[in-house]
């Protein structure tokens with residue numbers, strides 16, 4: 096255990112904390128920024144993480160001697176939350192730029208899709224830009240390819256491997272068909 100983790104542990108023990116809690120939220124396109132900022136944090140009181148809205152919350156206890164391991168896990172979780180905020184920023188900018196500067200918009204959509212693709216957002220985009228996309232077949236086709244690639248990538252990532260194979264494949268196929276339908 097790293098020296099500073101040991102010091103922190105002693106600090107907690109002196110306060111009478113024999114267990115600590117790690118905060119979790121489901122990181123996805125609709126998790127609010129307040130909850131994202133809690134993802135991975137370690138607290139002494141499980142009530143510290145305010146359950147103020149509809150985002151998924153979980154606060155899990157761990158014994159104090161595992162602090163080092165949970166701090167490292169917390170760093171990875173915070174990085175994931177930051178990545179989601181970054182993805183949203185790119186998606187937002189790309190949406191604004193689409194008609195003015197499609198080339199830049201496409202490269203931003205591509206970057207965002209490498210982190211993740213959410214069908215709800217893809218549907219909203221197709222709906223908002225429907226008239227313009229009808230007139231711009233090349234951009235429409237490029238978007239379709241970006242989202243299809245991103246959607247396939249989503250299902251190769253580790254978190255989906257725990258799902259039963261059949262459910263995973265059905266969900267993947269559903270998304271691919273939906274993207275082709277939205278961006279014909």
Ligand SMILES: [Zn+2]
Pocket residue numbers: 126127128129130131148149150
């Ligand atoms: Zn929230």
